[in-house]
Amino acid sequence: xxxxxxxxxxxxxxxxxxxxxxxxxxxxxxxxxxxxxxxxxxxxxxxxxxxxxxxxxxxxxxxxxxxxxxxxxxxxxxxxxxxxxxxxxxxxxxxxxxxxxxxxxxxxxxxxxxxxxxxxxxxxxxxxxxxxxxxxxxxxxxxxxxxxxxxxxxxxxxxxxxxxxxxxxxxxxxxxxxxxxxxxxxxxxxxxxxxxxxxxxxxxxxxxxxxxxxxxxx
Numbered sequence: 314x315x316x317x318x319x320x321x322x323x324x325x326x327x328x329x330x331x332x333x334x335x336x337x338x339x340x341x342x343x344x345x346x347x348x349x350x351x352x353x354x355x356x357x358x359x360x361x362x363x364x365x366x367x368x369x370x371x372x373x374x375x376x377x378x379x380x381x382x383x384x385x386x387x388x389x390x391x392x393x394x395x396x397x398x399x400x401x402x403x404x405x406x407x408x409x410x411x412x413x414x415x416x417x418x419x420x421x422x423x424x425x426x427x428x429x430x431x432x433x434x435x436x437x438x439x440x441x442x443x444x445x446x447x448x449x450x451x452x453x454x455x456x457x458x459x460x461x462x463x464x465x466x467x468x469x470x471x472x473x474x475x476x477x478x479x480x481x482x483x484x485x486x487x488x489x490x491x492x493x494x495x496x497x498x499x500x501x502x503x504x505x506x507x508x509x510x511x512x513x514x515x516x517x518x519x520x521x522x523x524x525x526x527x528x529x530x531x
Contacts, residue, residue: 316391322369326362327395332388334362337475337510338429340501342366344512345473347377351424354380354465356412356458361392363427364405380418382408384452412453412461423465428474430458456487463491466517478508494519499526
């Protein structure tokens with residue numbers, strides 16, 4: 314598989330034409346803000362950009378254990394190469410599995426789940442063109458993704474995820490269906506003051522009550 318090296322501080326991340334990342338993942342990693350020594354699972358990890366940003370960021374901890382799961386074998390193999398190059402075998406654990414049937418991560422064992430799931434429904438043909446399963450619900454739905462997060466999280470654990478503004482109602486209703494209570498909603502707008510991205514912090518078993526934050530991209 315052909316790949317390029319993207320440098321993140323002193324770390325080197327392998328990316329390919331098919332498995333790259335965008336600013337949404339960077340915003341998600343910043344929003345995640347893990348606490349020391351947490352067990353973390355990044356679902357729909359792709360090339361693994363979120364785990365790598367967490368390891369290199371201000372909230373990083375040598376005691377973190379980060380599972381990085383994706384259904385795409387090529388993406389997981391790319392991430393395995395990144396882990397090997399950076400000697401992160403004791404911190405980042407690539408997992409090649411379907412999130413609808415996770416066996417390699419114990420249920421109820423995770424403190425923090427991060428997730429950049431497919432945004433668009435499978436029948437959204439116009440947007441689906443050229444983007445595939447990374448951005449459309451061809452292999453998993455929003456419900457599948459949030460259900461998986463709910464199974465992995467400990468009581469009181471947090472899900473930090475991103476999505477698009479037009480699906481806000483779907484996200485909130487699905488979170489509550491799986492006992493994940495939205496606590497923080499950060500709306501990121503472009504320079505025309507138009508919402509372009511949602512960052513959601515939900516707590517497993519949390520009480521009702523949320524804070525809304527507004528951020529403008531430069």
